[in-house]
Amino acid sequence: MHLTRDPLDVGDLLAEVQSPERGGTCVFLGTVRNDAGVTSIDYSAYESMAVEEIERILAEARERWPRSRVMLQHRLGVIPVGEASIAIAAAAPHRDEAFAACRYAIEEVKKRLPVWKKELRGDGSEQWVEAHDHR
C-alpha cells in the first residue's frame, strides 16, 4: 500500500492519520514539474527495499513524535505533469509536531528511498534524472 501505480488519493491518507485528539494535520504532495519539455516522468523502484525503507522512516517519525501519525504513498510508473508522485499526511495534537513529522518523512525519502526517475519529453527523448539538492 506504500507503493501504487494508481493516482494518489489524499483522502485515503487523511483517513489513516486523523483522529479527534489530533488537531493539526499537514499534507505534502510532490507533483511532476514541467521542466524543459518534460511531459511525464517514469518512476521505477527497488520495490521490496522501498517498502521496507518507508516502514523504517515511518517508524522513526513515530519514535521522534510519539503523538503523531504519518502515512506515505509513492506512485510508480509513468506520471504526467501536474499529477502527484508522492503524498504524505501527518497528524498530531498540535501543528508543530505535524509539520515536523511531515518534513522528516519527505527529507528521509529524498535521501534513502531506492526510487529513480526517467524524464519523458514531448520530442520523444528520455533522460535519467541524477540527484538534485533543490528543496
Add this chain to the structure above:
Amino acid sequence: MGKVSVRFFARYAELAGCTWSHVNVDTPTTVANVIARVREVFPGTQAMPATPLAALNQRQVKLDAPVTEGDEVALLPPLSGG
C-alpha cells in the same frame, strides 16, 4: 567460491543489460570486491562511478560491508525519489 546475487536498477540496468544475475566470488568478501567482479562480468557497468551506492540484503551499506555466499548486492544509481 560462493555465489552472490546482484541486482541492477534504472540506468545501471541499462549498462549491465539485465536487472538480475549472480557472480561467483571468493567468500567471505566485501561489497567492493563484488562490484569489482561485476565490472569484469558486465563490462557495461564499468561506466558506473568508482564508488556507486549499494545495498546489501535490502539495506544501504558502505562498500567495505562483509558479504557471504547467498547474499544479495544491489547497485543503486543516485536516488531521485519523491
